[in-house]
Amino acid sequence: MIDITEILVHWYAGRSQHDVAGSLGVARGTIRRYVEPAIAAGFVPGGPPVSEAEWAVLVKEWFPHLTDTRLRQVTWPEFDKHREYIAEQLRAGVTKATIHQRLRDERGVPGSVASLKRYIAANLAEDAVRAKVTVLRADPEPGLEAQIDYGLLGSWTDPRTGRSQRVWAFVMVLSHSRHMFVRPVVSMDQASWTASHVEAFAFFGGAPARLVPDNLKTGVDKPDLYDPKLNRSYAELAAHYGTLVDPARALKPKDKPRVERQMPYIRDSWWKGREFTSLVEMQASALHWCREVAGRRKHRGLDGRTPAEVFDQAEAGTLTPLPAAPFILAEWSRAKVAPDVHVKCGKVLYSVPWKLIGSHVDIRATATMVQIFHQGELVKTHVRQDKGRATDIADYPPEKIAFHAKTPTWCRRQAEETGPATTAIIAELLDGPALHRLRSAQAILNLADKHTDARLEAACRKAAAAGDPSYRTIRNILAAGLGGHRARPAHRRRRRPGVPARPRATVRRRHPVPREHRDDDRHDEHAPRRSSCRCPRRRAGHRLVTGTDTVALPRKDAIALAQLLRTLETVLDMDDVSVANALDAHFGFDGAVDVLFTTAGLHADTLHGLLTHPAGHPQKAETTR
Incomplete structure (x- = not known):
């Protein structure tokens, strides 16, 4: 670019236009065109001293189109219509090439990228360089x-x-x-x-x-x-x-x-x-x-x-010295406690106390341990596992884990505290695949909640001697009070004041017809039909006869009653009539009803309706086919 001020300084110093053109490498016609305004203003070479700053002011006055580039730009007026948009894009860090592309495609502004860059340099220089300003920071102190x-x-x-x-x-x-x-x-x-x-x-x-x-x-x-x-x-x-x-x-x-x-x-x-x-x-x-x-x-x-x-x-x-203890890496996560009282950490499920179901907890997992926090308080700790789940049954409500809490080991320990007969029966049940018969073992030991340890031990001893050490047999022995000790009176019904005592009765099965009378009865159409089978469990149906009344006994109740009588016959080695008499003598009528209801599972309404008779007419009750 030609420096007009330099041309005027050389000319005013007394050098000819020919010498100035040769020295600055500019054509003599160009020298003449820039010198003419100075000659017209009365300047003569060799005159009073004029500084370069004064010549620069005169050049701006004589050649405004050269010093003010805005006067020479054709596209700048179009750019100036979008000045605020261009400034906003510059403040957002958008490059000048992208601003040109957006102006061209979205706003239809003509002009080249070079023209836009010249416009920004001349009119928006502050906005163009403001984001580029970097504040030098002092070097931090050592170890900082x-x-x-x-x-x-x-x-x-x-x-x-x-x-x-x-x-x-x-x-x-x-x-x-x-x-x-x-x-x-x-x-x-x-x-x-x-x-x-x-x-x-x-x-x-x-x-x-x-x-x-x-x-x-x-x-x-x-x-x-x-x-x-x-x-x-x-x-x-x-x-x-x-x-x-x-x-x-x-x-x-x-x-x-x-x-x-x-x-x-x-x-x-x-x-x-x-x-x-x-x-x-x-x-x-x-x-x-x-x-x-x-x-x-x-x-x-x-x-x-x-x-x-x-x-x-x-x-x-x-630098701060390293601590003596090594750092233990811990990973933190957050989870919600599911209804199964577990939370997930990695690929493993870990149990938490059941009261936190639905709550969010924080989990801290190290290489060897998993800690679970609720509201900043540690509520559970587990050994970390790679897969599967870690469950503490104590995290469940007690009533939900009764079966799981009474493990085979627990059963054996409780049996040892009860007696040798109980220990032998529990050991036999848990021999082999213990889980399949664990419920039976738990049920036998649960009988100690209603009966004393001595009665349970005696019942187990009798059941083992009879060759049928099952839960049902032991339960029936305890319910019948035949374990060698008096039954607990907690389940005995108490007569309300003003209600007359219920008449006593015995439950027995009719004797079979003697052999010498069977032929006569067979041909006597008026003779009552009698069963030749002494075992009630083989009968298809039963009726209960009370005095002159005959009531049908449901099949389910009859089978349950027959099973009870059979168990008592086996254990006591006596016939069913003796068993019935023993029940009556030992418990009385009310006690016999309670025993049958509790042990055989007969419905209370059925027993009271079938085994009772009108007040004031005590009679025997018997079952016939």
């Missing part, structure tokens, strides 16, 4: 700060598996000395993030006072300029090493420039062109490179000194 970031290195094929994986570099740089730690990883999960910090602090021999990480989820749960919410695992790490976490602002990489600037250097100096057979070898190589290469390079920001030298001389002694 470390900046942390992840950077992508590239792809790596594992020779053992043939699988290609992306490799990332965890980088921590001490801001004062620029000494760095690099650890390649194939995963950026919570375990890798925490383990990398532990290795970095071990590499430096201490921890800095402040950590400046990025806002990734393994470090920061919720970014915020004034009150960021840290990840609980990361907060535990910071508390263990006595350091402060001060995350960089979201989308502001210039908040941690010392680590951001190192990523291209790491990729070029260490990663590219190298082959590794394993991740362990890769990490060992990175440590060697940090000490011998990166740590020994001369750094311009350190006035030519090396990071290792500055670290050893000024920063190593200012």
Whole structure:
């Protein structure tokens, strides 16, 4: 570009137009055109001194179209119509090429990209450069700060598996000395993030006072300029090493420039062109490179000194010493307690107290232990498992786990406390696949809730002697009061005041017709039909005869009654008539009804309707076919 002021200075100094043209490389016609306004204004070469600033003012007055570029632009008036839109796009960080494309496609503005750039430089210079302004920070004090970031290195094929994986570099740089730690990883999960910090602090021999990480989820749960919410695992790490976490602002990489600037250097100096057979070898190589290469390079920001030298001389002694106890990595998660009183941690279900169903709990999982917290209070601890579920039956309500609580071991222990006969029966039931007969064993031992241990032991002894040590037999013996001890009177019905006593009666089965009379009865059509079978359990149907009344006995009740009588006959080694008489003599009529109702399972309405008779007419009751 021609400098008009320089031409006028040379001319006014007394040089000819020919000499000025040859000296400045400008045509004589051009020199003449710029000198003519000065001659017309009365300036003569060799006149009074005129400074360059005065000539510049005169040039703007004589040649306004040359000094003010806006007067020469054809498309600028079109751009000026969208000045606010262009300024808004610049403040948002949009590039000039993209602004030109949007103006052309969305608003129909003509003009080239170069014209737009000239317009912005002349009219919106402040808006164009405002976002580019960088405030230089003073170097932090030794041991004060470390900046942390992840950077992508590239792809790596594992020779053992043939699988290609992306490799990332965890980088921590001490801001004062620029000494760095690099650890390649194939995963950026919570375990890798925490383990990398532990290795970095071990590499430096201490921890800095402040950590400046990025806002990734393994470090920061919720970014915020004034009150960021840290990840609980990361907060535990910071508390263990006595350091402060001060995350960089979201989308502001210039908040941690010392680590951001190192990523291209790491990729070029260490990663590219190298082959590794394993991740362990890769990490060992990175440590060697940090000490011998990166740590020994001369750094311009350190006035030519090396990071290792500055670290050893000024920063190593200012770091916070490492704690004596190693850090235990813990992963935190949050879950809702399901109706089955379990929460999920990883791939495993862990039980919690049943009262927390529907509540949200915090889960802290280490390599060996899982702790569950509710509102900050520890409510459950489990040993960590890899798969399946971990259930403590004590977390269920007691009534929901009665079967599970009374294990085979519990059954054997309770039987030993009762007596040897009970122990032998329980041992026989639990021999082999105990789970299939566990309920029978539990039922026998539960009889001790209604009867004394002595009565249960005697009943078990009689059942074993009879060769039928089943739950039903033992229950019937106890219900009939034949275990050698008087039955508990708790279930006896009490007569209300003013109600007459119920008449006594015995329940017996009719004697079979003697053999010598059977033929006569067979041909006597008026003779009552009698059964030749003495066992009630073989009859298809029964009736109960009370005096002159005959009432049909339901088949279910008849079978239950027959089973009871058969059991008593077997255990006592006597016939059914003797059994019936024994019941009547031992309990009385009311007691016999209670025994039948409780043991045989007969309906109370049926028994009272069938085994009773009109008041004042005590009679015997018998069953016939």
